[in-house]
Amino acid sequence: MREEGKISAYQAMVYQVSIVLATAILFVPAITTKHAKQDAWLSVIIACIFGCLQVCTAVSLARRFPNASVVQYAPLILGKVPGKVVGFVYLFYFFYVGYFILQEFAALMCSSYMLRTPSVVFMLVLSLLAAYAAYGGLEVICRTSSIVLTVVVATLVLTAALIVKDIKIWRFLPVLENGFNPVLLGAISPGGWFGETAVILMLYPFINNKEKVVKTSFLAILILFITMEVVVTGAIGLLGPTETASFLFPTFNMARRIKLEALPFLERLDAFFMMVWVAAMLIKLTTFFFAGVLALSQWLNVKDYRPLILPSMAIMIALAVQAWKNITELFAFSGEVFPLTIIFVNFIITGFLLIIAGIRNISTGNT
Amino acid sequence: MKRRIRLIILVLLICLIAGCWDMREVEVLGYVMAMAIDRDPQEQIRIIAQVPNPRVLGGGERGGVTPGASIAAKPYRNYEGTGPTVFDALREISHESSRRLFFAQNRTLIFSEAMAEKGINDVLDFLKRSVEIRRGLTMVFVARGEPAKILDTPNPHDILPALRIDDIVRWRGQTSRFAPVPLSRFLEALSMEGQEPYAGVIEVVSNPTAQVKEGEKAAPEPSSTIRLTGAALFRNDRMAGFLDETETRGLLWVLNEVRGGQIVFPCPGQEGKKVTVEIMHANAKIEPEITEDGIIMTVKIREEGNLVEVEGPLDVSKPEVIKELDRLHAAAIGNEVMAAVYKAQELGSDAFGFGEAFRRKFPREWKKIKKDWPEIFPGIKVRVQVAAHIRRIGMIGPPPLLVH
Structure with a gap:
């Protein structure tokens, strides 16, 4: 296959982080705080452990087949027809999250920044850019996301530094007010987000220093953990648990809340935050879309994925437009259904493949 | 060929990403600097929104003269709108205002005393839901006396009452005897089980330094002045009473x-x-x-x-x-x-x-x-x-x- 050249394990890490980050920082605080209240930071720790488990499963499966992606070797493990079905689940998962991201992006833009602009315009603009990036190929995507990711993380750190003086420890008390169950319930959603790092299943064949993948995958989880913890503790410490849960986009309210009496020009940084976030969102969409198109081409045994870009983009936008009628549906979905579906793919199916491969002792690699 | 296609795509993208639908030019916006909420006798929501007049404000000390008039134009205009809901009342103002009102710069929110006593629950949702209102920057007050009077109390310097209130708030550490509170903090206290909200109190008092002198050319001292004083305590969304300083x-x-x-x-x-x-x-x-x-x-x-x-x-x-x-x-x-x-x-x-x-x-x-x-x-x-x-x-x- 005429694939996308080679990337390093660290570039794969950037890909893994980028594929999670943008929506996670925006939605995790509200969803987690709704259940776990002031203990949401504990939920993120549990979610992180769950994420480690998921990435472990994915990496162990990938290491068995160093020269192919999951869509290619699923038929080897399960037999032709079931393998193809599982392969389809994976590729649909990438598009499914893709159109979910499009809707989320449009939801935020249309409800807080450009209220009169039709949402399909945002979807179209973002998808066209993502398609353009996908034409560039894997190496291009990885390099772009390295740049964007640096800026995003720097912005988050800056935001955290500017709000840290307003964070009140008492907003986190009492710890475990309603026992441990709400904390676990709150961990499901971020746990699902962490699981998106299982995209390593698609990237593994292109990595040139495969021995480092275990390390870099955990590093990806660590980076995600820190950024999620920053937004969750920032939002709760600044807005309080009830307020965080009541806002649709608490992270933006957090960025809006930056206020330094001595340096008034540093107020209203949310426009800057927004700009960076849109870039992160573009990278997130690109990573999912690219993984999806690549999986589709491998599933169809097409040599090059590029001819599939525009048609799949069109289908993705169409799916996004019809999927959720209003923002309440979208949010109910993202809190209740979405994490379970992605956990199903990233953890259950991947784990299932790993177990079957282990039992039948199928592997094409030397590890 | 390939380059040309790329160029065409880029040009098309420019059309899309300029955000034409939501284009808002600065000069067509009326920046609301202070907002007062009251209920009229028919139980309708009554809003007073203070919008500065940039033509007068921007003209420097002596620039603010209405052409053809002998007295200086006011640097602000207080619009009043009434309606069954806050949003309706705000949009009522658009019948009179030549500019589209814009609330992201608003820093002062005043509830009338009667309104605060009856409960402000009905209007809080709008304040929290609104995209434009900056909850962290808006300070909440309860007005003693007519809010319209507070927002129309002149002063030779700091001519905009809204900005004057904002500046007085800035120096609250001089005495710590009045209690302005950001809307965000107010709403948070309201949402907490074991805490009730409080708000600042604002009133108009007469100015004892105002002396009318014969034959003086300069305008006299204003007869009344805005004063921030004390705090208003709430029980849930209803004001329970005032604290003295x-x-x-x-x-x-x-x-x-x-x-x-x-x-x-x-x-x-x-x-x-x-x-x-x-x-x-x-x-x-x-x-x-x-x-x-x-x-x-x-x-x-x-x-x-x-x-x-x-x-x-x-x-x-x-x-x-x-x-x-x-x-x-x-x-x-x-x-x-x-x-x-x-x-x-x-x-x-x-x-x-x-x-x-x-x-x-x-x-x-x-x-x-x-x-x-x-x-x-x-x-x-x-x-x-x-x-x-x-x-x-x-x-x-x-x-x-x-x-x-």
């Missing part, structure tokens, strides 16, 4: 909102003489306890101040005198806090967050009593422990009279 600082001590100010207390051994200390740093915490006699709240306050004024011959160059002053001004702080506590208990509004402190320390017990908290709060015992220290005494040692 001393009580307000008592509240702010407990809330850790005292940023400075003056403490005046009797001079030891000198009948009728006073000592004044300026507060430099302060910090407080609430420690709840469950005892056999019920719930006891201990408020621990640490304060550092500088001596700024001594009446009467008191030798402050002696360490033991400073120690005595420390004790006296600690007692003065304690009195302020207790005055606020008694008043709040009388009004039945736990603006201190005693319930919240209790919830944090005893979450299990809180679950049992949280329903009855409004009944328990007026009866709880509050103790104040103040550790106050005078650190500096200004430029001289003993007062001038004592040197002889």
